[in-house]
Amino acid sequence: MSSSSSSGGLLAVAVLAAVLAGARCAPAKVTFTVEKGSDEKDLAVLVKYEGDTMAEVELRENGSNEWVDMVKTDGDVWRFESEEPLQGPFNFRFLTVKGMKNVFDDVIPAKYTIGATYTPEQY
Numbered sequence: 001m002s003s004s005s006s007s008g009g010l011l012a013v014a015v016l017a018a019v020l021a022g023a024r025c026a027p028a029k030v031t032f033t034v035e036k037g038s039d040e041k042d043l044a045v046l047v048k049y050e051g052d053t054m055a056e057v058e059l060r061e062n063g064s065n066e067w068v069d070m071v072k073t074d075g076d077v078w079r080f081e082s083e084e085p086l087q088g089p090f091n092f093r094f095l096t097v098k099g100m101k102n103v104f105d106d107v108i109p110a111k112y113t114i115g116a117t118y119t120p121e122q123y
């Protein structure tokens with residue numbers, strides 16, 4: 001069952017990619033850009049992860065215990081439409097195509113700016 005050799009290979013590739021990308025700046029990072037069309041009941045977010053692609057993105061509103069699936073629309077834009085006004089700040093959880101999972105709290109503030117890119121503070 002062990003796939004240590006192949007995952008070791010993947011890790012080496014990931015490290016190399018991180019080193020190459022790191023020539024520019026910090027470690028692999030994820031960014032969330034609020035897209036046009038977002039409003040109080042609709043959130044559309046371009047999610048970028050260096051060297052990887054989102055497979056699933058979930059959203060949790062402030063004060064909610066529930067994670068809801070976002071739907072992939074254009075390119076890497078993930079969208080959630082609600083019946084009720086959305087409550088920020090918004091928390092995100094995701095799974096990438098390469099199997100990376102992560103959770104970030106308070107990524108997008110309640111009073112976000114369309115076109116602004118938000119980067120979680122720690123990961």
Ligand SMILES: *[C@@H]1O[C@H](CO)[C@@H](O)[C@H](O)[C@H]1NC(C)=O
Binds near residue numbers: 088
């Ligand atoms: C987030 O939700 C909590 C609990 O409902 C609330 O106390 C807090 O004020 C909210 N934060 C913002 C920024 O609205």
